[in-house]
Amino acid sequence: MAPSPANEAQCRIIDDVEFGENVFVSPFVNLYGCTVGDGSRIGPFVEIQRGATIGARCKVQSHTFVCEATIEDEVFVGHGVIFVNDKYPRAATTDGQLQGAQDWQLLDTVVQRGASVGSGALILGGIRIGAGATVGAGAVVTRDVASDAVVAGVPARSTAWRSGQA
Amino acid sequence: MAPSPANEAQCRIIDDVEFGENVFVSPFVNLYGCTVGDGSRIGPFVEIQRGATIGARCKVQSHTFVCEATIEDEVFVGHGVIFVNDKYPRAATTDGQLQGAQDWQLLDTVVQRGASVGSGALILGGIRIGAGATVGAGAVVTRDVASDAVVAGVPARSTAWRSGQA
C-alpha cells in the first residue's frame, strides 16, 4: 500500500479549550472544555474532558484519558493512563434511561506539581497524588499518594521514596 | 500553535454498521461489521470489529477495543477496555505466512445485561460476564464472572457482591 499523507489540521477535535503559550498538540486528539498551560505537550490519541485543568510544562503522553481533574505544573502523565471519574459506573439508571452527568458523583482528582504518573496507570476518582510523587507503570491507584512517595502494583502500594528525600 | 477545528465527519471510519435509534458516536472511531443498539454511546478512539453486537443503552468509553463479542443491553464498558479474541496469538503460521481468520479459534465472549466493566480491564476470549456484575478497573478477567458478582485484580477474583443482593 502507499499511505497518503494526512491533513494534520483535520485530525484534531478541539472545542472550547484555553491554551497557554507554546502548547504542542499532536494529531488525533479530542479536547473540549479544558485548559492547557504554557509549554505543555499533548500526545496523540488523547482525550481531555470538560473541566480538566492541565498546568504548565506538563507532558500528557499518547493514548491517555483525562476526565475532570486538576493536573498541576510540571506533571508527567505517561502513555495509556486513565483517570477514572466514577466509582460505580453504570450505563443506565434504574428506570432504564442512559445515565447523564446528573446521575453520578464527580470526584475531585488532583495530581500535584512535579509528580510522574507511569504509563498504563489507572487513577481512581477522588485521588490526590502528592507533589513529586512517582506512580509506577501499570499501577492501579486506589488511595492517595503522599508527596515524593513511589507507588507501584495492583492496587498500588508504596515501594520507596525518591532519592534525595530524607 | 493554533489548532484548527477538525471536520468531524472525516474523523470516523464506519463501514457496514447497523445502528439503532439515537446512537451517539464520537470522533476517531473505527467501526465495521457490527451492530449498535438504540441509545448507546460510543466514545473516541474506539475500535469495534466485525461480528460484535452492542446492545441498547450501552456506554462504550474511549480507547476501548471490542472484538467479536456480544454486549447485551445497558452494559457499561469503561475506558481502555480490551476484549481479547485469541488465547494463543501468533503473528505468523508455522510456515511463515501471516495468520488469517482461519488460523485461530474465535471465542464466544458475552457481557450480560446491566454489567459494568471498569476502565483498563482486559477480558480474555470466551468469558461470560453475568448480568449486573461489576469488573473493577484494571482487572484481568480470566474466567467467567457470576451475575451480580464483583471482581477485581490480576487475575480477577471475586471480592464482594453488589449491595442489595441477598
Place this chain on the structure above:
Amino acid sequence: MAPSPANEAQCRIIDDVEFGENVFVSPFVNLYGCTVGDGSRIGPFVEIQRGATIGARCKVQSHTFVCEATIEDEVFVGHGVIFVNDKYPRAATTDGQLQGAQDWQLLDTVVQRGASVGSGALILGGIRIGAGATVGAGAVVTRDVASDAVVAGVPARSTAWRSGQA
C-alpha cells in the same frame, strides 16, 4: 445521528517511514521515522515513534505505542501494548524547562523473532524478550524474558514453557 463515511487517506499521519512490500496500515495511525517490514499489519490508534524497527510479517494491534525499539520478524504485539522508553520520566528538568531527548537515557528494547506480546502488556525500557516467548495479557514486564518462556502478572513472572519445549 447519521455518521458520514470518512476519507480514509486523511486519517493517517505517516512521516518519514520506510515500508516493505504488502504492508497494511489501518486508519488513525501516527507513524514517524520508523521502518515496517514486508507483510506486516499495523492496527488503528497506533503510534510508532522515531527509531523503531518493525520486522516482517508482524502484527501490531490497535491502541499500541511503540517507542524506539526493535521488533524482529513474525512478532505479535497485541492491543493496547505500551513500550516504555524512560525509567524515571519527569515532565521538566530541574531548572523548569520541558525535558527533551537529551535529558533521558534511551533504553535498548528488543522483541525477538516469533515472540507474542499479549494485549495490555507494558514493556519497560531496556527489556529483551526472547525468540518465541509469550507475554500474557496485562503483564508488566520488568526484566528480560527468556526465549520460549511464558510470563504473566504484575510484575511478570515465568509461568510455563511453550508446549513442545523440553
